[in-house]
Amino acid sequence: MTAFDQGHIAYLVLLGAALVYWFVRSNRASAGKVAQQAIAWGLIFLGVIAAIGLWDDIRQTVRPRLGAVAEAGRIKVPRANDGHYYLTLKVNGAPVEFMVDTGASQVVLAKADAQRAGIDTEDLAYVGRAYTANGVVRTAPVRLGAVEIGPVRHENLRAWVNGGEMDQSLLGMSWLQLWDRIEITGNALVLSREGR
Structure with a gap:
């Protein structure tokens, strides 16, 4: 893993942590609902990260075969x-x-x-x-x-x-x-x- 990749990961972790903190702080009154929404957003966040990480593989799999x-x-x-x-x-x-x-x-x-x-x-x-x-x-x-x-x-x-x-x-x-x-x-x- 290059320093560039590590920088991207650190940025995404900080961004995720800031969003989680803001979300929890804004919705302290209804903790159960906040937990459900946090899990949903966490899964969406993980899905986006997985899609970005696998994009080259996905593109190679679904790309049309180039003909001559x-x-x-x-x-x-x-x-x-x-x-x-x-x-x-x-x-x-x-x-x-x-x-x-x-x-x-x-x-x-x-x-x-x-x-x-x-x-x-x-x-x-x-x-x-x-x-x-x-x-x-x-x-x-x-x-x-x-x-x-x-x-x-x-x-x-x-x-x-x-x-x-x-x-x-x-x-x-x-x-x-x-x-x-x-x-x-x-x-x-x-x-x-x-x-x-």
């Missing part, structure tokens, strides 16, 4: 609230949500996404290593029969299945390099290729 606009040879991906770009591609016919990651050299599938795409993750040889922010993880090379988004299709694409825990599959540079042009403009990632 796919045209012949051009894809426009809006930036998500967290600042990243997400694409849902069909991998071997199954929808898989990826985060575009220019720091990843390859396409990396989380185990659950690989299984959804028909890959038997228990039968793979995890011979590779990937160095991540969370340490070294084992990876297994695979070939993806078809990777599609809208009218754009790539076949026999090399990828890796992550042997460790991974929440989100990654679209790395090996997929991005299949495009002729990559640009970020107007809060969107635009991928385009000429005459294909």
